[in-house]
Amino acid sequence: xxxxxxxxxxxxxxxGVAGPAGAKKDKDAPAASQGSSADPENPYPSTYKAYxxxxxxIRGATIFDGEGGRIDNGVIFLSDxxxxxxxxxxxPIPADIAVFDGTGKYVTPGVIDIHSHxxxxxxxxxxxxxxxxxxxxxxxxxxWAEHSIWPQDAGFSRALAxxxxxxxxxxxxxxxxxxxxxVTLKNVPARTMQGMKFPGAPHGLKMACGxxxxxxxxxxxxxxxxxxxxxxxxxxxxxxxxxxxxxRAAGKxxxxxxxxxxxxxxxxxxxxxxxxxYRADEMANVIDMGKEFGYRVTAFHHxxxxxxxxxxxxxxxxxxxxxxxxxxxxxxxxxGIKENVPLVHRAGAxxxxxxxxxxxxxxxxxxxxxxxxxxxxxxxxxxxxxxxxWLAINPARAMGISEQTGSLKVGKMADVVLWNGNPFSTYxxxxxxxIDGALLYDSANPKLRPVSDFExxxxxxxxxx
Amino acid sequence: MSKxxxxxxxxxxxxxxxxxxxxxxxxLDFARSCSNRTAAGIAALALLSxxxxxxxLAITGATLAIGDGSEPIRNGTVVITAGKVTAAGxxxxxxxxxxxxxxxxxxxxPGLVSGFSRVxxxxxxxxxxxxxxxxxxxxxxxxxxxxAINPLANPVAISRTAGITxxxxxxxxxxxxFAGQGAVVDLGADMNPITKPRAFQYVEMGEExxxxxxxxxxxxxxxxKTMLREAQEFAKAxxxxxxxxxxxxxxxxxxxxxxxxxxxxMPLMVHVESARDILAVLALRQDFPxxxxxxxxAAEGWMVAPQIAAAKVPxxxxxxxxxxxxxxxLAATQSNVGRMVKAGVAVSMGLxxxxxxxxxxxxxQQAGNMVALNKVPGATGLSWGQALRTISSAPAxxxxxxxxxxxxxxxxxxxxxxxxxxxxxMTSAPLAVWIDGIxxxxxxxxxxxxxxxxxxxxGALPKAYAW
Numbered sequence: 001x002x003x004x005x006x007x008x009x010x011x012x013x014x015x016g017v018a019g020p021a022g023a024k025k026d027k028d029a030p031a032a033s034q035g036s037s038a039d040p041e042n043p044y045p046s047t048y049k050a051y052x053x054x055x056x057x058i059r060g061a062t063i064f065d066g067e068g069g070r071i072d073n074g075v076i077f078l079s080d081x082x083x084x085x086x087x088x089x090x091x092p093i094p095a096d097i098a099v100f101d102g103t104g105k106y107v108t109p110g111v112i113d114i115h116s117h118x119x120x121x122x123x124x125x126x127x128x129x130x131x132x133x134x135x136x137x138x139x140x141x142x143x144w145a146e147h148s149i150w151p152q153d154a155g156f157s158r159a160l161a162x163x164x165x166x167x168x169x170x171x172x173x174x175x176x177x178x179x180x181x182x183v184t185l186k187n188v189p190a191r192t193m194q195g196m197k198f199p200g201a202p203h204g205l206k207m208a209c210g211x212x213x214x215x216x217x218x219x220x221x222x223x224x225x226x227x228x229x230x231x232x233x234x235x236x237x238x239x240x241x242x243x244x245x246x247x248r249a250a251g252k253x254x255x256x257x258x259x260x261x262x263x264x265x266x267x268x269x270x271x272x273x274x275x276x277x278y279r280a281d282e283m284a285n286v287i288d289m290g291k292e293f294g295y296r297v298t299a300f301h302h303x304x305x306x307x308x309x310x311x312x313x314x315x316x317x318x319x320x321x322x323x324x325x326x327x328x329x330x331x332x333x334x335x336g337i338k339e340n341v342p343l344v345h346r347a348g349a350x351x352x353x354x355x356x357x358x359x360x361x362x363x364x365x366x367x368x369x370x371x372x373x374x375x376x377x378x379x380x381x382x383x384x385x386x387x388x389x390w391l392a393i394n395p396a397r398a399m400g401i402s403e404q405t406g407s408l409k410v411g412k413m414a415d416v417v418l419w420n421g422n423p424f425s426t427y428x429x430x431x432x433x434x435i436d437g438a439l440l441y442d443s444a445n446p447k448l449r450p451v452s453d454f455e456x457x458x459x460x461x462x463x464x465x
Numbered sequence: 466m467s468k469x470x471x472x473x474x475x476x477x478x479x480x481x482x483x484x485x486x487x488x489x490x491x492x493l494d495f496a497r498s499c500s501n502r503t504a505a506g507i508a509a510l511a512l513l514s515x516x517x518x519x520x521x522l523a524i525t526g527a528t529l530a531i532g533d534g535s536e537p538i539r540n541g542t543v544v545i546t547a548g549k550v551t552a553a554g555x556x557x558x559x560x561x562x563x564x565x566x567x568x569x570x571x572x573x574x575p576g577l578v579s580g581f582s583r584v585x586x587x588x589x590x591x592x593x594x595x596x597x598x599x600x601x602x603x604x605x606x607x608x609x610x611x612x613a614i615n616p617l618a619n620p621v622a623i624s625r626t627a628g629i630t631x632x633x634x635x636x637x638x639x640x641x642x643f644a645g646q647g648a649v650v651d652l653g654a655d656m657n658p659i660t661k662p663r664a665f666q667y668v669e670m671g672e673e674x675x676x677x678x679x680x681x682x683x684x685x686x687x688x689x690k691t692m693l694r695e696a697q698e699f700a701k702a703x704x705x706x707x708x709x710x711x712x713x714x715x716x717x718x719x720x721x722x723x724x725x726x727x728x729x730x731m732p733l734m735v736h737v738e739s740a741r742d743i744l745a746v747l748a749l750r751q752d753f754p755x756x757x758x759x760x761x762x763a764a765e766g767w768m769v770a771p772q773i774a775a776a777k778v779p780x781x782x783x784x785x786x787x788x789x790x791x792x793x794x795l796a797a798t799q800s801n802v803g804r805m806v807k808a809g810v811a812v813s814m815g816l817x818x819x820x821x822x823x824x825x826x827x828x829x830q831q832a833g834n835m836v837a838l839n840k841v842p843g844a845t846g847l848s849w850g851q852a853l854r855t856i857s858s859a860p861a862x863x864x865x866x867x868x869x870x871x872x873x874x875x876x877x878x879x880x881x882x883x884x885x886x887x888x889x890x891m892t893s894a895p896l897a898v899w900i901d902g903i904x905x906x907x908x909x910x911x912x913x914x915x916x917x918x919x920x921x922x923x924g925a926l927p928k929a930y931a932w
Contacts, residue, residue, distance in 0.1 A: 123788045124795075154789055162787070162799075211591075310921045324891075327911070328620065328823050330591035337911045347921060358788055366830060366891050373892030377885075378915065420840050426833030426890050429841050444842050455789060459740075459768070460796030464843040465787040 044146060046197035048186055053437030055079040057093040058418055061102025066109035066392030066407035070385035076107055078414040081437035086408050105431060106423055108388055109408050110166025110187075110415035113159070113361050114274070114321045114395040115301050115354035119170055119185075119193070120145055122153030123358065123454075133173035134180065138217050138224060139237050141205065142258035143180035145172045149193040155358040157450040158465055160187050161441050162362040164417035164430040167198060167406075169399050171206045171301075174276040175216045177224070177234055179206035181262055182274060184399050188435055189450045202400040204298070205266050207234075209277035209286060210332050231285060238293040241267060272298040272400055274321075278332035280308035287316050299398045301354060304336035310347030319350035319398045323360070324367030325374075341368070341390065342375025342382060352398060353390040364391055369424040384424055413437075519548035519902030523559045524883060527568035532575035532857035532872035536850040543573055545879035548902035553873035566883070566897075574853060574888055575873045576630025576880030576900060579825040580781040580860035581761060581815025584632045585614035585621055585650055585658060587822030598822070599639035606692075606715070607722035608645025610636050611662035616655065620823045622909035625652040627826030628882040628895040631660060631870050633781070633815065633860055635667055635734065635761070642669050642677045642685055643692070646722065647734065649864050651880075653900040664864050665732040665759065666723070671742045672793050686745065688714065693753055696723035729755030732865065734781070736761045739793035740768035747776050759863055762817055763805075764797040770808035779863040780810055783817035784831040784855070802835055802855065803845030813860035828856040833889035852889065879903075 037043040056078045063074035063086065075091035077084050085091050093099070120132040131148035134140045149170060159165040165187050172179035182204035185196040209230065218225030224233050241263030247254050248264055265271040273290075277283050277300045290297050299319035300306065304327060306313060306320040313320055322344070327336025345351040353368045355361035372387050396406025405413040414437035421428035433441040442448040446462065455461045522545045529541025531553060542557040543550060552558075559565060588595035597613045614634060615621070624632070631651050636644040644667040649660040669677050670685055678685035692715050699706040699720035708716035715723070725731035733756055735746050743763060750756050760766065760780045766773060773780060782805070786797040805812050814831045816824060832855055838846030847855065861871025870878045879902030886893035898905040917931045924931065 123790045124792055125790050126792075158787055307915075307918050308921060312921075325826070326820075326824070328589060328623075329820065331589055334589060335914055337915050339915045343915075343918065343921075358790070359785060362785075362787075363830075363834075366834075369891035373890075373894065376892070377894060378919065424892065426830060427837045427840065429837050446843060455795075458789070458795050459765075460789070460798060463796070463798050464800055464841060465798050 044144075044194060044197075046199045047192065047194040048188065048190070048197055048199055050081040050436030051188070051438035051440070053078065053081060053414070053434065053439065055094065055097040056100070056434070056437070056439070057097055058100045058102040058107055059089070061105045061107045061418065062422075063107045063408065064385040064388040064392075065409070066388055067409070068386045068389050070383070074102075074107065076408060076416070078416060078434060078437045081414055083408050083410055083412050083414050083416075086410065100418065100432070102418060104421070106419040106421065106428075107408070108164070108417050108419065108423060109392045109406060110417055110433065110435065111164045111364050111391045112395040112399070112406060113163075113165050113168040113355050113364060114299065114352055114398055115356045116159075116168045116170055116358075116361055117173065117356070118155040118159065118168065118358060118361070119149035119151065119153045120172070121358075122150045123155055133175040135173070135175035135216055138176050138213055138222075138233055139178045139259065140172070140176050140180050141178040141237075141260070141262045143172060144183065144203075145170050145180060145206070146183035146193050146197065148172075149183070149185075149196075151190050151193060151196060152453040154452045154455050155361070156187055156189065157452060158358070159361045160433055161443075161449060161465065162429065163364055164419070164423075164433055165361055165364070166415040166417070166433065166435050167396075167399075167401065168361070169204060169274070171204065171274060174206070174208035174212045177208060177213045177230055178237060178259070178263070179208060181271070182206055184401060186435055188440060189452070198401060200401075200404065202270060202272055203262075203265070204272045204274045204399070205262060207273060207275040207286075209275065209282040210279060211330055212276070227282065231289065234289060235292070237263070238289070238295075242293060266295050267293070269295075272398070274299050274301055274398075276301045278302050278304050280305040283309060283318075284312060287312065287318065299350075299352065302333075302356065304333050304340060306349075307337065307340045307343035308335075310344045310349050313344065314347050314349035317350075319352055319394065320344050321352040321354040321395070321398070322371075323356075324353060324370035338370060338374035339378055339380075341371030342378070342380040345375070345382060345390075346380050350394055350398065351390050352394045354395070365423040365428070366426060369426070372424060384422070387424070519545070519879060521546045521560065521563045522879075522899070522902065523557075523563045523565045524568045524573055524881065525559070525565055527571050527573040527883070529553065529873070530572070530574045530850065530853050531874065532853055533874065534850050534854040534858070536848060537572070541573065543873050543881060545881060545899065545902045548879045550873050550877045550879055550881070551875055553875070568883055571896065572884040572886065572888055572893075573873075574628070574882050574884065575857045575871060575877070576882055576898065577628050577828050577856050578813075578858075578860045578871050579624070579629055579632035579815050579828055580813035580856070580863065581635055581817055581821065582632040582825050583634060583637070583822040584624055584652070584825055585616060585618050586610060586634060586636070587620070588615070588618050590820075590822055596822075599637035599644065601639045603640070603716065604645075604718055605639070605641045606643040606645060606666060606719040606726075608636055609648075609663055610634055610645065611648040611659050614648065614650050614658045616653070616658040619910050620825070621652050621658075622654070622906075623823075623911055624825040625654070625898060625900075625905055626895065626907050626909050626912070627829075628884065628888065628898060629825040629828065630880040630882070630898065630900045631861070632825055633664070633864060635821070638667075638669050638673070638677050642674050642688055643719070643723070644668070646731070649866060651900050653903065654906050660870065661864065661866060663731065665734045666726045667734045667736070667761075669736050670746055671737040671739060671762070672791060673736060682742070682745070686749075689749070690752055692719075693723060693727050696720050696727050700724045700727070727753055727755065729757045732757040732759050734759040734761050737793075738762045738764040738791070740765040740796070742793065743769050744772060747772060747778065750776070761815075764794040764801060766810070767798065767801045767804035767808075768796055770805045770810055773805065774809035778810075779813065779859070780805060781813045781815050781860065781863060784814045785834055786817070799834065799838060800845040803838060803847050806847060806851060807845060811859055811862060812855055813863050814855045815860065829889050829893075830891060832856050833891070836889060849889070
């Protein structure tokens with residue numbers, strides 16, 4: 001895959017002129033190579049740059065630092081896009097900066113949603129916008145979710161203003177066993193996907209267990225139509241991927257294959273596996289499949305039965321990204337319980353609260369509150385500040401961005417929410433949201449409500465939502 | 466077909482159902498009829514067996530919310546006698562000999578009413594065999610959900626555990642714009658779920674209605690008017706109505722079912738979202754003045770709230786819609802409910818978009834978020850009492866049942882929930898639920914799974930032996 005630029009350029013010209021025949025020739029051509037990308041390993045690079053912020057301090061708030069720490073009557077100081085100081089009431093801050101009174105309010109790191117389809121299933125949800133599932137083959141490891149993202153989805157602004165979401169992972173849908181690459185975004189309005197792309201975040205690979213792939217392809221009379229078919233196609237694909245990866249690592253010549261590149265990167269630990277999987281028994285099969293082929297699942301998503309195998313998940317170091325109380329909408333979700341999150345947490349396994357929904361992403365704090373309450377009623381007494389890890393450092397780690405964000409530690413991105421009360425209360429909303437130190441939502445300033453291109457000039461544009 | 470009777474007058478229907486409850490078979494009878502029940506299993510069901518007859522009960526010292534829109538009061542008392550609320554408020558005298566529950570530090574509300582659901586019609590939505598919400602059938606308007614309500618469906622128990630005691634059950638369209646006749650049900654642990662059968666007719670008139678009518682709004686409106694005129698023809702001369710004529714849109718059975726809609730005897734719940742569709746629906750009264758309309762959805766209702774208020778049409782809304790998720794919801798905002806209430810519209814909340822069969826318990830979250838809006842500059846929310854009303858007395862009143870259920874005013878059904886904290890907080894949950902004065906079981910399949918997997922490791926025997 002590291003050849004001169006010329007053959008690909010010619011192939012591309014041929015494809016353009018000759019149509020499908022030319023395109024086929026391109027596909028069959030030996031070892032395609034790079035064009036003029038500055039970084040061939042990263043051909044759609046982030047162009048996101050932090051917006052200007054002013055040095056800001058918040059005093060007197062209760063702070064959950066996102067790693068389980070809590071500071072009462074705390075002080076946090078943001079400057080140059082970073083958290084520059086955090087501590088108790090005596091924390092020194094410069095004299096000439098904007099200071100917000102946080103009395104009665106709470107400060108947390110920005111919410112991170114590890115599972116979203118904003119941009120690839122945007123609003124309005126018309127057929128023309130249905131870009132989340134390349135449901136034409138069960139293995140589409142070659143597609144990248146970022147190429148479906150429409151930055152003008154109004155859902156991003158709702159997630160910001162109502163949910164305090166500052167980073168999110170957009171995944172392909174779950175129709176396919178191998179759905180393709182995910183992308184992590186900063187929740188900042190932009191003209192392009194690249195303008196939102198989280199700098200330095202690794203890609204993820206979306207995989208899916210269970211009902212969706214077997215239903216989608218079984219109904220087309222194709223493999224897989226069963227769970228054993230799911231596993232067989234998965235394993236056959238990993239066999240090819242290992243072969244591809246070995247050749248690539250040895251520098252051997254082979255035709256460039258986008259899907260195999262993705263899977264080889266998984267096998268080399270460069271891409272993190274995010275596996276949609278509901279049932280305990282299937283998760284156990286997938287964990288073994290990872291051992292068979294030499295990769296690790298970073299997180300099971302949805303995982304409504306994670307509580308049944310919380311020990312297995314803990315022992316294998318797999319995170320569970322869960323809903324607060326969604327259950328029962330299909331057979332593999334039938335055993336969902338409200339205590340899933342606290343039970344997995346108590347077992348010592350990595351626990352994340354996720355949305356998979358353009359409404360749910362606006363209230364992840366409330367989803368976590370449901371789990372918190374359900375846990376406490378069964379004697380699992382998790383303090384608020386520990387529960388906030390479900391929305392902060394835990395998803396950040398599972399997305400490979402925990403060095404940059406996910407907690408309020410000095411030197412990290414100033415992705416911060418000032419809440420107008422305890423964020424586990426239904427009555428609480430974001431007061432202000434900073435991303436990389438830039439104030440991008442202020443409930444008191446109507447001009448700091450993002451209005452997408454789709455909305456501008458339409459009824460309701462700029463309304464409080 | 467000839468056995469179909471006109472809508473049973475509501476009063477007689479409800480009072481019969483309620484008064485008959487205690488003498489009808491309960492789940493315990495069902496349990497007793499099963500062999501191999503463990504003592505624990507029987508014990509779990511004992512809660513609902515013991516008060517086979519509703520006993521008098523007073524709950525004292527609670528933060529008490531009546532459900533009528535008033536704000537909660539401290540140190541309140543509610544008294545239930547013979548299955549009905551006899552008094553609720555502060556300084557209530559408790560009749561001698563009444564069993565009393567000290568609820569200091571707790572909250573008491575009326576049982577919650579879901580304004581829009583499919584509970585009891587669905588077990589697993591994606592499993593067709595368990596989903597009775599819609600049908601591709603030769604019939605539409607005449608479809609009656611009441612006989613199909615399954616009080617043993619797991620979502621009934623799960624919702625009851627969360628403090629939902631009654632629900633509006635709405636059929637979904639399968640053939641054409643009319644879905645059929647919905648019901649109001651209770652979520653009690655017995656085999657008599659129906660509070661009010663054939664409580665309303667349901668019709669789609671927005672984007673969905675256009676689709677159901679073949680692809681356009683004009684077609685939906687014309688279809689609607691034509692069908693209602695056919696119902697009028699049927700009413701005038703039932704014997705001569707030819708439902709098999711090439712010109713007829715309605716067969717005889719569906720025509721008969723729409724007669725009570727045209728006369729206003731049966732409310733018509735109309736699903737529309739956009740401002741223009743709402744106005745188009747209100748204008749239908751020019752042709753059919755007796756229509757007793759209820760709007761469902763109304764995401765853009767705030768834009769035409771004065772007109773809705775003037776028309777005295779109640780609205781059942783989703784509450785949290787704030788995305789332009791379709792072209793009929795471009796102006797959706799969470800302030801929709803607050804703005805409509807402020808304009809004088811009677812607004813309830815329910816599950817409009819999904820999970821209508823399962824997640825009735827989201828009602829408290831919907832209501833709580835309406836309260837949250839009061840702290841957001843520029844937003845219009847609801848007071849706590851108003852918010853509770855949208856999930857208690859308002860949906861009851863929209864169904865014409867305000868004098869029977871949905872609040873803790875004297876004379877209403879003894880549907881009461883005792884909560885461990887503020888019911889609109891996601892960390893709170895019911896400690897006890899009564900329906901018609903009868904204490905309800907608060908366990909369900911989910912609590913059983915929870916208890917089984919409190920520790921994930923297998924014990925001396927596999928998990929399958931832990932039950």
